[in-house]
Amino acid sequence: MSSRKLAALFVLAFVAPALVADRALAAEDQVYVEYRQKVMSGVGADMGAISDILKHGLPFTAAIALHANRLEDAATLIPTAFEKPVSAGATDAKPEIWQKPDEFKQAIANFASAADALEDAADDGDAAAIQAAFKELGSACGSCHKPFRKPKEESYKNQ
Amino acid sequence: MRRAAPGALVLLLLARVASAASALPDALARGEAVLRAAGGCTCHTDYPGEKAAAPPLAGGRALETPFGVYYSTNLTPDRETGLGAWSEEDFVRAMTEGVAPDGSHYFPVFPYPSFASMTRQDLSDLWAWLRARPAVRRERRAPEAFAPFRLRIGVAGWKLLNFSPRPFAPDPERSAAWNRGAYLVNGPAHCGECHTPRTLTGGLDRSRWLAGSRDGPEGELAPNITPDRRTGIGDWSAVDLAWYLETGIKPDGDDTQGLMAEVIEHGFAHLPDSDRDAIATYLLSLPPIEHELKKKP
Numbered sequence: 001m002s003s004r005k006l007a008a009l010f011v012l013a014f015v016a017p018a019l020v021a022d023r024a025l026a027a028e029d030q031v032y033v034e035y036r037q038k039v040m041s042g043v044g045a046d047m048g049a050i051s052d053i054l055k056h057g058l059p060f061t062a063a064i065a066l067h068a069n070r071l072e073d074a075a076t077l078i079p080t081a082f083e084k085p086v087s088a089g090a091t092d093a094k095p096e097i098w099q100k101p102d103e104f105k106q107a108i109a110n111f112a113s114a115a116d117a118l119e120d121a122a123d124d125g126d127a128a129a130i131q132a133a134f135k136e137l138g139s140a141c142g143s144c145h146k147p148f149r150k151p152k153e154e155s156y157k158n159q
Numbered sequence: 160m161r162r163a164a165p166g167a168l169v170l171l172l173l174a175r176v177a178s179a180a181s182a183l184p185d186a187l188a189r190g191e192a193v194l195r196a197a198g199g200c201t202c203h204t205d206y207p208g209e210k211a212a213a214p215p216l217a218g219g220r221a222l223e224t225p226f227g228v229y230y231s232t233n234l235t236p237d238r239e240t241g242l243g244a245w246s247e248e249d250f251v252r253a254m255t256e257g258v259a260p261d262g263s264h265y266f267p268v269f270p271y272p273s274f275a276s277m278t279r280q281d282l283s284d285l286w287a288w289l290r291a292r293p294a295v296r297r298e299r300r301a302p303e304a305f306a307p308f309r310l311r312i313g314v315a316g317w318k319l320l321n322f323s324p325r326p327f328a329p330d331p332e333r334s335a336a337w338n339r340g341a342y343l344v345n346g347p348a349h350c351g352e353c354h355t356p357r358t359l360t361g362g363l364d365r366s367r368w369l370a371g372s373r374d375g376p377e378g379e380l381a382p383n384i385t386p387d388r389r390t391g392i393g394d395w396s397a398v399d400l401a402w403y404l405e406t407g408i409k410p411d412g413d414d415t416q417g418l419m420a421e422v423i424e425h426g427f428a429h430l431p432d433s434d435r436d437a438i439a440t441y442l443l444s445l446p447p448i449e450h451e452l453k454k455k456p
């Protein structure tokens with residue numbers, strides 16, 4: 001057998017199955033990525049909705065409390081959504097999520113309590129307090145995104 | 160008349176002293192507003208990693224650029240490491256001409272090409288505010304850049320190519336809000352310094368003004384902020400933009416990261432509503448420029 005044929009056989013026997021398996025694994029991982037992206041899009045939708053109410057002065061103060069309540073609930077979905085360590089491919093999740101699990105959990109807990117505070121403020125109905133609580137909630141998004149989400153220049157969307 | 164003169168003079172002097180005493184707090188309040196319009200000058204505060212207790216405005220922050228790493232200067236009134244020995248004229252010259260008191264040129268990582276269009280009043284007020292900060296001793300660090308970009312003499316050539324300072328000239332055809340926005344965006348807020356792509360010589364590419372850059376400071380991507388619908392902020396309303404500058408929350412509910420988050424937190428969030436509205440009015444009136452910031456394949 002020529003060395004070329006041997007090489008071809010080697011590729012068929014070992015490399016190709018590994019590639020196929022890799023691809024299958026990547027496809028399976030992508031399903032997890034898509035799920036968690038949907039969870040985070042839901043968070044963004046509620047944040048954007050509260051933002052709309054406040055910036056346009058819509059008469060929906062009671063709705064702010066409901067949105068904030070949904071955000072507090074969404075916070076309970078995030079740890080599950082990020083259980084599987086996938087940080088390659090079409091995702092902006094940084095490996096730090098799984099390297100610093102306690103900090104990640106703490107950041108989510110901070111987000112949940114900021115959402116709870118906004119819900120309380122909306123229940124009380126004081127406009128200045130609602131705005132302040134909303135800003136705090138925005139900061140809570142940021143203080144989790146900063147260590148755990150890839151910045152714009154590294155985002156898969158901008159490559 | 161002759162007898163009355165000394166008394167009148169005393170009265171006049173007293174009046175001047177009184178107005179100087181009451182003018183200072185006004186100048187300080189205005190100066191702080193100028194600092195906020197400049198995004199809080201956060202490049203001059205070194206936040207080590209997370210926001211720890213860094214001395215505000217004492218410099219030393221590493222600013223990565225395509226030309227090398229530059230360190231910001233100490234703006235506090237420390238005599239040896241800060242601006243303590245400077246006069247107001249020294250400050251105005253640095254801001255509008257990019258020249259240090261010893262006559263050397265500043266690297267254009269210091270955005271004096273934008274500050275050059277600031278009014279004398281704003282510069283004086285900012286100077287008064289800076290003078291009133293506590294002095295912090297913090298040594299300056301030399302840049303870590305390739306040879307041509309770490310030599311100040313090279314900046315003279317750069318200025319010939321890329322620096323044509325001019326004071327702000329209002330457009331009488333436009334509204335007061337538009338003109339205020341134009342002044343803020345292109346002057347103190349120096350938006351173009353990060354959001355405009357640079358030419359090969361490191362000058363701002365005037366043909367793509369505010370159309371975004373992948374080579375923003377600290378290696379960050381600075382988005383296209385012209386109102387192009389696909390690649391810019393053409394789908395944002397003026398209300399969206401003013402709200403964003405106040406809270407950092409984008410229309411889709413996402414938050415802001417990187418240097419812009421600091422610029423909002425320490426700067427634009429503290430501006431009067433009318434200034435944020437003015438910036439929004441001006442930016443959304445610009446000609447849309449299609450400029451994609453994805454990496455070239």
